[in-house]
Amino acid sequence: MKVYTAAQMRAHEQMAVDAGTSFEQLMENAGGAAAADLLRRHPEPARALVVCGKGNNGGDGLVMARLLQAEGWRCDVVFVLGSELSPLAETNRRRLLNLAGISFIGAQALPGQLAQQRYDVLIEGIFGTGFAGRLPAAVADCCRLLNASDGLKVALDMPTGLNGDTGDVDADVFRAELTYTFGAYKPAHIMDAGRAVCGEIVCLDIGIQ
Ligand SMILES: NC(=O)C1=CN([C@@H]2O[C@H](COP(=O)(O)OP(=O)(O)OC[C@H]3O[C@@H](n4cnc5c(N)ncnc54)[C@H](OP(=O)(O)O)[C@@H]3O)[C@@H](O)[C@H]2O)[C@H](O)CC1
Numbered sequence: 001m002k003v004y005t006a007a008q009m010r011a012h013e014q015m016a017v018d019a020g021t022s023f024e025q026l027m028e029n030a031g032g033a034a035a036a037d038l039l040r041r042h043p044e045p046a047r048a049l050v051v052c053g054k055g056n057n058g059g060d061g062l063v064m065a066r067l068l069q070a071e072g073w074r075c076d077v078v079f080v081l082g083s084e085l086s087p088l089a090e091t092n093r094r095r096l097l098n099l100a101g102i103s104f105i106g107a108q109a110l111p112g113q114l115a116q117q118r119y120d121v122l123i124e125g126i127f128g129t130g131f132a133g134r135l136p137a138a139v140a141d142c143c144r145l146l147n148a149s150d151g152l153k154v155a156l157d158m159p160t161g162l163n164g165d166t167g168d169v170d171a172d173v174f175r176a177e178l179t180y181t182f183g184a185y186k187p188a189h190i191m192d193a194g195r196a197v198c199g200e201i202v203c204l205d206i207g208i209q
């Protein structure tokens, strides 16, 4: 079992890029592998909420949204840390514009939306390996809302509020039922406190060593 810290992930990602795979392709591989597994579990078109931060963890969610909508899913996308995204997340946000089945909802509208709309799947791409420090209040509020909502709770790489390197768990951590991690497990995935908030953990190949 491969277990990589955030720094080791960055090093292996760079090795893959040096060997000819672009960062963009790595993100496509991550979102693509997660979407493929989800589609095997839910072959019928369903309705998903994709909650994104501003980094590449959210970018993985945006790739998933595109691939799920291509299979007839309806995906609502929300950005909880503003609209200034990482370059790769922005590229994948643009790819969603004008696609049937994709709607963008404002972060302010999320509580009302969750009260009136039942989602089959909640995909959380707020923070991954780039997370450090404490959860911002807006993110903690969002995680509480998501935790109280129906629908399969899916975390990308790690549930937001779980530090992948240290295993520290915030009180308002997203409580996932399924965690898709990419390239390798992260230290928190094999710690008891971390495992308790990840649900089933599926490690997906994205083309790094
Ligand atoms: N490593 C790989 O091979 C691949 C990784 N993928 C996915 O990308 C994420 C990691 O993406 P990254 O952009 O590095 O980081 P995150 O998306 O987790 O978040 C970074 C942004 O979050 C901000 N941040 C961090 N901590 C806080 C905090 N406490 N409060 C507020 N904001 C925070 C940070 O901003 P800074 O200003 O602090 O720098 C970043 O903007 C990985 O987990 C995978 O899901 C690829 O898609 C595939 C290859």
Ligand SMILES: [K+]
Residues within 6 Å of the ligand: 057, 124, 125, 126, 127, 128, 155, 156, 157, 158, 159, 160
């Ligand atoms: K996440």
